[in-house]
Amino acid sequence: MEIFIFGRDDAADEFDRMKGPNFSHFPVLYNKKGNCIPSRAKVRSFFFIDLPPVLPYNFEAMKWVYVEDIAAYKDKDVEVRGWVYNKRSSGKVRFILVRDGTGILQTTIFSADESHPLFGKFDELTQESSLVVRGRVREDKRAPGGFELTVQDIDILQIARDYPITPKEHTTPFLMEHRHLWLRSRKQHAVLQVRAEVIKAIRDFFDGRGFRLMDTPILTPSACEGTTTLFETKYFDQMAYLSQSGQLYNEATAAAFGKVYCFGPTFRAEKSKTRRHLIEFWMVEPEVAFATLDDAIDLGTDLILFIIERVLTDCRADLEELERDPKLLERITKPFPRMTYDEAVPQLQAKGSLMKYGDDLGAPEETLISELSPNPVCITHFPAKIKAFYMQPDATRPDLALGVDFMAPESYGEIIGGGQRIHDLELLEQRIREYNLPREAYEWYLDLRKYGSCPHAGFGMGVERTVSWMCGIKHIRETIPFPRLLYKIYP
RNA sequence: UCCUCGGUAGCUCAAUUGGCAGAGCGGUUGGCUGUUAACCAAUAGGUUGCAGGUUCGAGUCCUGCCCGAGGAGCCA
Numbered sequence: 001m002e003i004f005i006f007g008r009d010d011a012a013d014e015f016d017r018m019k020g021p022n023f024s025h026f027p028v029l030y031n032k033k034g035n036c037i038p039s040r041a042k043v044r045s046f047f048f049i050d051l052p053p054v055l056p057y058n059f060e061a062m063k064w065v066y067v068e069d070i071a072a073y074k075d076k077d078v079e080v081r082g083w084v085y086n087k088r089s090s091g092k093v094r095f096i097l098v099r100d101g102t103g104i105l106q107t108t109i110f111s112a113d114e115s116h117p118l119f120g121k122f123d124e125l126t127q128e129s130s131l132v133v134r135g136r137v138r139e140d141k142r143a144p145g146g147f148e149l150t151v152q153d154i155d156i157l158q159i160a161r162d163y164p165i166t167p168k169e170h171t172t173p174f175l176m177e178h179r180h181l182w183l184r185s186r187k188q189h190a191v192l193q194v195r196a197e198v199i200k201a202i203r204d205f206f207d208g209r210g211f212r213l214m215d216t217p218i219l220t221p222s223a224c225e226g227t228t229t230l231f232e233t234k235y236f237d238q239m240a241y242l243s244q245s246g247q248l249y250n251e252a253t254a255a256a257f258g259k260v261y262c263f264g265p266t267f268r269a270e271k272s273k274t275r276r277h278l279i280e281f282w283m284v285e286p287e288v289a290f291a292t293l294d295d296a297i298d299l300g301t302d303l304i305l306f307i308i309e310r311v312l313t314d315c316r317a318d319l320e321e322l323e324r325d326p327k328l329l330e331r332i333t334k335p336f337p338r339m340t341y342d343e344a345v346p347q348l349q350a351k352g353s354l355m356k357y358g359d360d361l362g363a364p365e366e367t368l369i370s371e372l373s374p375n376p377v378c379i380t381h382f383p384a385k386i387k388a389f390y391m392q393p394d395a396t397r398p399d400l401a402l403g404v405d406f407m408a409p410e411s412y413g414e415i416i417g418g419g420q421r422i423h424d425l426e427l428l429e430q431r432i433r434e435y436n437l438p439r440e441a442y443e444w445y446l447d448l449r450k451y452g453s454c455p456h457a458g459f460g461m462g463v464e465r466t467v468s469w470m471c472g473i474k475h476i477r478e479t480i481p482f483p484r485l486l487y488k489i490y491p
Numbered sequence: 492u493c494c495u496c497g498g499u500a501g502c503u504c505a506a507u508u509g510g511c512a513g514a515g516c517g518g519u520u521g522g523c524u525g526u527u528a529a530c531c532a533a534u535a536g537g538u539u540g541c542a543g544g545u546u547c548g549a550g551u552c553c554u555g556c557c558c559g560a561g562g563a564g565c566c567a
Contacts, residue, residue: 089523093525106527111524142527169528170502173559174502273562276567278567360565363562363563405567460567
């Protein structure tokens with residue numbers, strides 16, 4: 001071991017002048033305790049040692065920064081904590097791509113000395129090993145993202161063995177079996193970043209308009225709408241069902257707070273197996289007292305535009321990662337085209353649909369509708385028979401319900417469904433009889449029509465379908481961290 | 492639940508008319524002074540989803556089952 005003592009601050013420059021077969025181009029310096037110190041830090045004296053001791057992990061050594069903030073630390077010495085995304089080598093240069101959850105940073109180790117201790121660490125590292133890297137942030141056009149880190153020191157926290165997801169191709173079933181690890185990959189990361197932003201936008205939209213968040217129960221004593229199949233569970237000595245909608249409870253909270261929304265998971269035990277369905281999905285449901293169908297359509301329109309604007313401004317990099325053309329979202333403007341069911345059916349039949357009047361719109365119809373406009377299309381005034389029992393009938397055509405479905409562009413299907421609710425007590429009682437629903441379970445719901453009943457409206461928006469549309473993702477299962485699919489509940 | 496397609500190395504896929512089980516990636520070893528899913532060379536790696544049948548011989552043909560994918564119905 002040789003000891004060099006310098007009385008100046010520019011010790012690293014001195015090292016550069018001493019370049020030779022036994023020295024690295026970027027000197028790695030250690031203090032007397034064996035801790036790494038920045039090569040251009042102000043030092044009064046230091047050791048140079050050929051093989052460094054195993055370094056204690058020292059969180060105080062340098063400033064811990066996240067990759068997304070790296071540009072602010074140009075020419076500074078920093079610490080990055082993360083995982084090995086990939087590594088490459090070419091002769092005397094080694095590259096480690098370090099992923100820290102906020103981004104991926106290229107780090108470089110450069111030395112003429114093959115026995116350089118950092119090369120040994122490099123060789124040891126495997127994909128997804130956890131590590132702490134310290135070094136100097138440099139601007140370099142060759143680096144992805146424009147910045148890279150010249151490594152001065154590496155602490156390996158754990159070597160990952162046989163990480164199943166390689167940088168090459170995999171099939172979706174395989175990746176879904178490894179969903180807990182798949183989340184680390186770039187595309188999945190981008191989709192879930194958009195999801196988080198969509199959820200934030202939804203909450204900001206409603207909170208900013210004076211809506212109150214009202215959490216509705218997940219365990220419910222009976223079906224909300226009585227249409228779809230519910231998950232059953234035991235509730236002590238009686239049966240309970242997982243919520244398929246918070247809407248009925250929302251009508252109660254709307255009468256207490258005026259404007260409300262609930263936002264939570266919903267559960268459908270339908271044996272649906274399509275790219276648009278999840279068994280467990282998240283839905284936001286606003287409800288407004290004294291509002292009509294038109295008010296609900298206006299609210300849904302503004303909500304969609306708010307989400308799009310937020311995604312376009314805050315998720316640019318994610319859309320780019322997903323190769324999503326932002327123009328398809330930028331061109332969305334209000335008002336959205338509106339069409340009644342009566343108007344839609346002949347048009348759809350003319351375009352080749354086999355549906356009959358009175359049928360609900362199926363997947364082929366949703367695609368045909370989405371071809372009508374670059375905007376979402378609002379279909380209203382459905383036959384009451386194919387809609388939920390609480391739908392308010394049209395004043396002049398009682399066989400039609402004042403409901404609305406928002407059909408997203410690009411065949412993303414129905415992202416919003418809602419409308420005006422029945423506020424007349426007698427009519428609601430009649431509907432409950434017609435739909436063979438147990439009246440005793442709905443006594444509280446009928447109370448809302450006894451004590452200060454008023455017209456009111458609302459809708460439900462599916463978060464995952466909205467995220468699919470924003471991202472241009474084909475299958476809804478990638479828009480939630482851990483999708484629950486038909487018969488599949490792992491991981 | 493129904494219709495269609497599929498299951499071969501850790502992963503992605505080949506395998507002619509039924510005739511020796513193959514490649515790329517990943518792993519390992521070596522090489523390369525700026526790589527962008529780096530590249531080059533070498534090397535290890537197999538109960539062909541399971542059970543049965545036909546045949547001299549089955550990844551390949553037949554029967555049953557299991558698992559997966561896409562679509563339909565239902566919905567957000």
